[in-house]
Amino acid sequence: MNPTHRLLLGGFLTLAVVMGVGRFIYTPLLPLMQRDYGFGPDVAGIIAAANFAGYLAGSILASFVPAGPSRRRALQIGLVASVATTIGMGLTDDLAAWLVLRGVSGLASAFAMIAAAGIIAEALAGIGAEAKLGWVFGGVGSGIAVSGLLVHAASPALDASGLWIAAGLICVPLVPVIIAEVRDRQLPALTRQPDPRRRVPRPLPFWPLLVNYTCEGLGYSVFATFIVAIVKSRPGLAEMGDWVWIMVGLAGLPSCLIWSMIAQRIGFAAALASAYVAQILGVMLPVLSSSATAALLAALLFGGTFMAITVLTMPLGRHGLGGRGFAVLTAGFGLGQMLGPLVAGFLVAGDADYNLALTASASVLALGLIALLVAVRLRPSPA
Numbered sequence: 294m295n296p297t298h299r300l301l302l303g304g305f306l307t308l309a310v311v312m313g314v315g316r317f318i319y320t321p322l323l324p325l326m327q328r329d330y331g332f333g334p335d336v337a338g339i340i341a342a343a344n345f346a347g348y349l350a351g352s353i354l355a356s357f358v359p360a361g362p363s364r365r366r367a368l369q370i371g372l373v374a375s376v377a378t379t380i381g382m383g384l385t386d387d388l389a390a391w392l393v394l395r396g397v398s399g400l401a402s403a404f405a406m407i408a409a410a411g412i413i414a415e416a417l418a419g420i421g422a423e424a425k426l427g428w429v430f431g432g433v434g435s436g437i438a439v440s441g442l443l444v445h446a447a448s449p450a451l452d453a454s455g456l457w458i459a460a461g462l463i464c465v466p467l468v469p470v471i472i473a474e475v476r477d478r479q480l481p482a483l484t485r486q487p488d489p490r491r492r493v494p495r496p497l498p499f500w501p502l503l504v505n506y507t508c509e510g511l512g513y514s515v516f517a518t519f520i521v522a523i524v525k526s527r528p529g530l531a532e533m534g535d536w537v538w539i540m541v542g543l544a545g546l547p548s549c550l551i552w553s554m555i556a557q558r559i560g561f562a563a564a565l566a567s568a569y570v571a572q573i574l575g576v577m578l579p580v581l582s583s584s585a586t587a588a589l590l591a592a593l594l595f596g597g598t599f600m601a602i603t604v605l606t607m608p609l610g611r612h613g614l615g616g617r618g619f620a621v622l623t624a625g626f627g628l629g630q631m632l633g634p635l636v637a638g639f640l641v642a643g644d645a646d647y648n649l650a651l652t653a654s655a656s657v658l659a660l661g662l663i664a665l666l667v668a669v670r671l672r673p674s675p676a
Contacts (some may be wrong), residue, residue, distance in 0.1 A: 300413055300669010303474030304429035307372065307409040310464045311402040311469070311548025313542065315375035316344065318460050319395070321444040321538045321647060324525045325453040330386060334519070335602050336637020341518045343392040343501035343633050347399025349627030353406040354400075356620030360415070361477070364408045369472055371405030374398070376464045383457030409475050420480050423555075427549035430600050434545025437596075439463075441542055444536035445675070451624070491557040497674065501668035503625050506606050509569075510629025513599045516576050517653035518634040523579060523647045524588050532656075533585050537592045542594030552601035562669045565605040569662040572598040576655040580648045635656075 304629070323337055351371075358367045378398040382391060410429065417423050443463065444456055451459060520541075523535035556564035575594030578587045603626075611619040637650035 297417075297422070297480045297483060298365050298421075300416060300478055300480070301425060301428045303471050304413045305432035306370070306467050307471050308407055308429060308432030309436035309439070310432075310467055311375040312370060312433045313438075314440050314460055314464055315398055315436075316348070316402045317433075317437050317517065318379070318440040318457075319344065320443075321521050321535055322453055322456055323518070324534065325444070325448060327522070328492040329453045333642050334387065334522075334638045335642035336638070338518070338634040339635070340388075340391055340395055341514070341634035341638070344395040344399040345514065345627060345631035345634070347396035348403045348600075349399075350396075350531075351400035351403025352407065353628050354616070357406050358404075358408065360411065364411060367473060368408035368412070370673070371401040371403070372468055372471060373436040374401035374433070374462050375405060375466060380461030383461070386454070392398075399403060403623075403627075405547045409519050412475055412477060413414040414444040416480050416593065417652060420482050421557055421644045422480075422555055424481055427604060428555045429545045430549040430604055433600050433606055434542045434548065434596065436542070437545060438457075438539050438542030439474065441535050441539035445539070449533075457615075459626050475564075476612050486520070492560045494556070494561040494608035495672065496612055497562065497609045497665075497668040498671045499610055499618060499621075501664045501671065502610045502613070503622060505661045506610070506622050506666065507625035507629040508657050508664065509602055510626035511633040512576070512629075512658035512661060513572065513595075513602075514630035514633035515637045515650050516591075516595055517599065519641075519647060519650070520579070520592070523651075526647075527583050529584055530583070530588065532589055537588050540589055540592035541580050541596035544593045545600050545640065548597045548601045549604045551597075552605060556605055558646065559665050561605055561609055562665070563674075564664060565602065565609070566665055566669075568602050568605065569658060569665065572602065572657040573655050573662070576651055576658065580651050580655075581658045590597045633646070668674075 303509060319341060327337065355367065359365050378394045378401065381394045386390065402552055413429055414423065418424050444462060447459060466578065521534040521538050524537050525531050535629055552564055552568060562575060571594050575591045575598070576592035581587065606618060611621050614621055633654060637654070640650050641647055
């Protein structure tokens with residue numbers, strides 16, 4: 294493998310470990326944890342919010358880590374902490390300990406993801422190959438699919454605590470590979486020049502884009518936290534829950550590359566708006582139909598958009614606020630995703646049901662789409 298492919302593989306594995314497994318395995322394990330420990334959707338939302346709060350804090354702190362040895366050290370610490378906290382979740386049944394572990398896990402995943410993405414994006418920018426970053430984000434979908442398969446295959450033999458430990462142990466052999474491969478590199482120049490007809494991102498006004506991305510964080514997080522529990526709670530669909538999550542991962546695997554190619558054809562803002570429409574439909578499908586087909590299609594639409602929206606948003610706003618746009622957008626997203634499962638959990642624990650929670654999150658996503666359209670309308674015309 295040449296240095297570019299090795300760097301991309303290291304980034305792919307990083308996101309598979311710290312995001313696909315470390316951050317998102319809670320979703321397929323949630324119904325089993327509720328069965329084993331007897332807590333309701335309000336506690337489920339609190340546990341999810343603790344992880345997202347850690348991610349918010351980690352996103353803010355990671356923005357102050359300088360490039361070079363400090364950033365690589367942040368990646369290594371975040372990587373090890375993510376795996377350790379995943380294993381730790383299976384070693385206790387204390388709620389306070391879970392909240393601490395999921396908070397640290399969120400912080401660790403943010404540190405590792407932002408550090409790895411920064412190292413790889415700068416190396417790719419040096420050879421004009423920024424579009425290849427989409428390969429790295431495919432790791433999230435891979436980790437989600439693997440974690441869903443693990444839960445589906447091993448749940449007859451292992452309880453929730455055993456599955457937490459198993460998920461962490463699966464990631465252990467990948468840690469030294471990632472540490473060896475994700476580092477500042479001088480990459481070989483491209484042998485093929487990019488197509489001069491491709492569309493490039495034109496920055497959008499920052500504040501409506503921040504509203505848009507904060508709404509995405511809140512809106513997507515309800516589906517991402519509760520969809521397996523929702524499907525498994527419906528008559529005749531108990532066996533479908535794990536497959537829905539596997540479908541989310543499989544759809545996410547190529548999504549960033551596909552949407553990046555679409556953006557280069559029709560423009561980044563137009564592609565982003567299209568992704569929002571698809572995601573809103575995906576979130577609403579389980580409300581409109583209780584069938585297995587609707588659940589799988591919802592997973593396909595959701596998995597095929599939620600990471601791609603991040604990949605499409607960042608080039609439109611990362612240069613805002615004097616270069617702090619990436620950090621502020623990520624913080625807004627983190628705040629939204631912390632509030633989403635927390636509010637949804639308390640709604641469902643009260644008089645509401647999951648259909649209302651999904652409808653509310655789809656409405657928030659629609660508000661985010663409106664903010665995006667406002668940003669497009671306010672963007673100056675090209676000279």
